[in-house]
Amino acid sequence: MPIKIEKKIVSYAIKKPEDETAKQPEPAEKAPAEAHGEFRREGNVVHMTETLERPDELIGSTYKVKPPVADHAMYITINDIILNQGTEQEVRRPFEIFINSKNLDHYQWIVALTRVISAVFRKGGDVTFLVEELQAVFDPRGGYWKPGGKFMPSLIAEIGEVIERHLTKIGMIQPTDLDEHQKKLIEQKRAEYEAAHGQKDAFAEDGSSNSNDAGFPAGAQLCTKCNTAAVVMMDGCLTCLSCGDSKCG
Structure with missing residues (x-):
C-alpha cells in the first residue's frame, strides 16, 4: 500500500534479513558447540557449519581393500569429529576420508572422490545417501567376487561398502543383522x-560335502x-x- 510521508526525509537505511535474525532471542540452553555456531540439529540430523574448524587431532579407522582385479591393496581411512564431547549431546560424525594406494593409475579419481566425500562429510546432515550412490556404480568391464562369496560390481561400490561399515560402527546406520x-x-x-x-567327496579326509x-x-x-x-x-x-x-x- 502507498504510504504518505508527512515529514521531510533526512536519512535512510536499507533493511537486511540479517537484522531480523539478530533480533530473534536465542534459546535458553544450548550445547557448547551449538552455542558457538559449529552445528545445528534438526531431529536426529546434525548440520555442520562453515565455522567448524578442523581440530588438531581426530579419531578414525583404516580399512584395507584388496580387490582381485588390482595388483595393490587400497587403505581407506575415515576420520571422525566428536561434537559436544563429554556432554549428553555428544555425537560422533565423519569428517574426512583418505585413500592410499601404490597404484598410481587411480590417483586422479581417488583424489577427486575423497575431496568430494570429505566436503559432504563436513557439510553434515544425513550423509548416509553416499553409501547407496557409491554402491550403485558398476564397472563396464565387470565386477569381482570378494573373499566370502560377495559380489562387488565395482571398486567404487566396495568403497561405498567400507563407508557403510564405518557409519554402522559409529551409529549413523542401524545394523541389519x-x-x-x-x-x-x-x-x-x-x-x-x-x-x-x-555329495560326499571320496578323496576328502573329513568326508565333507562340496x-x-x-x-x-x-x-x-x-x-x-x-x-x-x-x-x-x-x-x-x-x-x-x-x-x-x-x-x-
Whole structure:
C-alpha cells in the first residue's frame, strides 16, 4: 500500500534479513558447540557449519581393500569429529576420508572422490545417501567376487561398502543383522539342503560335502539382496542361506 510521508526525509537505511535474525532471542540452553555456531540439529540430523574448524587431532579407522582385479591393496581411512564431547549431546560424525594406494593409475579419481566425500562429510546432515550412490556404480568391464562369496560390481561400490561399515560402527546406520530366530531357521534350512543334496567327496579326509569358498553349497546362485552366492532351491522356493531372503516371502 502507498504510504504518505508527512515529514521531510533526512536519512535512510536499507533493511537486511540479517537484522531480523539478530533480533530473534536465542534459546535458553544450548550445547557448547551449538552455542558457538559449529552445528545445528534438526531431529536426529546434525548440520555442520562453515565455522567448524578442523581440530588438531581426530579419531578414525583404516580399512584395507584388496580387490582381485588390482595388483595393490587400497587403505581407506575415515576420520571422525566428536561434537559436544563429554556432554549428553555428544555425537560422533565423519569428517574426512583418505585413500592410499601404490597404484598410481587411480590417483586422479581417488583424489577427486575423497575431496568430494570429505566436503559432504563436513557439510553434515544425513550423509548416509553416499553409501547407496557409491554402491550403485558398476564397472563396464565387470565386477569381482570378494573373499566370502560377495559380489562387488565395482571398486567404487566396495568403497561405498567400507563407508557403510564405518557409519554402522559409529551409529549413523542401524545394523541389519538377522535376529536369533532367523539365524536358527537359516542354519536349519542349510543343514536340510546339504543333507539332501550334498555329495560326499571320496578323496576328502573329513568326508565333507562340496561347497564354495564361503562355505555355501556349490552351485548356489547370486542373491540380489546381499550379493552373496548363497541362493539355493528349498521346498520349491529360492532361498538365500546368507541373509534369509526368499522368493516365497
